[in-house]
Amino acid sequence: MIDLFNPSEEHAALRTMVRDFATHELEPQAAAHDRDERFNLPLFRKLGDLGLLGITVDERFGGSGLDAVAAVIAHEELAAVDPGFCLAYLAHAMLFANNLAINGNDAQRLRVLPDACAGRKVGGMCMSEPGAGTDVLGMGSRLTPTDDGYALTGRKMWITNGAISDSELGDCFLVYAHAGAAGSRALTLVLVEKGMPGFRLGQKIHDKLGMRASTTAELVFDAVPVPSENVVGSVGSAVRSMMRNLELERLTLAAMSLGIARRCIEVMNRYATDRQSFGKPLREFGQIQRHIAESWAEWMAGRCYVYKTAAELRLDSGGNRIDSDGVKLYCATMAKNVADRAIQVLGGYGYVGEYAVERLWRDAKLLEIGGGTNEAHQKNMTRDLAAMTILR
Ligand SMILES: Cc1cc2nc3c(=O)[nH]c(=O)nc-3n(C[C@H](O)[C@H](O)[C@H](O)COP(=O)(O)OP(=O)(O)OC[C@H]3O[C@@H](n4cnc5c(N)ncnc54)[C@H](O)[C@@H]3O)c2cc1C
Helix, strand or coil, X not given: XXXXXXXXXXXXXXXHHHHHHHHHHHHHHHHHHHHHCCCCHHHHHHHHHCCCCCCCXXXXXXXXXXXXXXXXXXXXXXXXXXXXXXXXXXXXXXXXXXXHHHHCCHHHHHHHHHHXXXXXXXXXXXXXXXXXXXXXXXXXXXXXXECCEEEEEEEEEEEXXXXXXXXXXXXXXXXXXXXXXXXXXXXXXXXXXXXXXXXXXXXXXXXXXXXXXXXXXXXXXXXXEEEHHHEECCCCCHHHHHHHHXXXXXXXXXXXXXXXXXXXHHHHHHHHHHCEECCEEHHHCHHHHHHXXXXXXXXXXXXXXXXXXXXXXXXXXXXXXXXXXXXXXXXXXXHHHHHHHHHHHHCHHHHCHHHCHHHHHHHHXXXXXXXXXXXXXXXXXXXXXXXXXCCC
């Protein structure tokens, strides 16, 4: 019988390895890094030793050469313990390393990916701006031609891994901008690295509701000279590569939701046995049974949808948008609701940090916004469904 969630021995071994790391190394530091809004850079670098930072990158460039199912397993296991840390991992491994591996050329891959896969450099992806999020093609960042390339001018907002501390920039970024004539909707993707003149940290964003163990920053590009060899793909062709990478982003954000939900179900299930009220364990009360049973059923439904979509997703080609949007739309709200029920089952103990469910509840909310809002998924899916008069 095929195990949908561990389709090969390699996938099962990966899950065991990541779960072991999460239990022994992530768990002890998760609450403190959330409280202090601090990114654990030394621990992040260790993901490189485990082969996780370049999980989908070809071995020729320092990666592990695994598939989308493997990426889902890694995100599910890390997020079950520390979603904030996992978000930093996603921004680096999916939005930067995988994006460059798929859309870049060999010279760019050879120059940048070995350091990114080993954890010597921290990467991120810059799409959103202060004035343009969902309306991504309305972004204002511009590439102006120069003698040997382009000058990049603009601001990017909400960039995960944009900073690695309160004052220090991350190392390398894939940045989307317009290069064509004014009014053109075409986008171009360029590689920008720390140290380029005019590239600086605008601000590290504080007081986030959740995902506080990852950094979020505003980045400023003030006529940054970008050589032609840093253009990823061809000028004006980046909408296609953006859409392709968004599919993997949404799938792995959905996998994070699965991890959050699983942990919350484990906590409420155990608590409902241990805690007595009116002389019986909580799990004997029908209203508590509803919280636990509905959470399990929704988690399993989401899990089957995510793993089916992962099995079908090809990293080097798009075309799976309806389900990469669909898994995130379903799982983000599922995880938020499951975390909410876990708090309810634990009563006052759920409202404080001891059992982690309040942190997971705060972290879960981001998944309805980042990588595309719920409303954006509803819009995309309904548009794609218009062409499907007979459903498969
Ligand atoms: C913690 C965090 C980390 C992030 N990391 C990154 C990152 O690494 N890189 C990056 O590029 N971005 C990142 N983002 C940005 C994220 O992708 C955006 O916040 C998201 O796409 C929404 O954009 P916005 O915030 O500008 O909201 P808006 O686009 O302004 O939307 C505001 C509201 O209006 C709704 N809305 C907008 N347009 C429509 C429409 N046509 N129909 C119906 N409703 C609509 C939205 O759904 C939402 O409810 C991050 C955000 C956060 C909070």
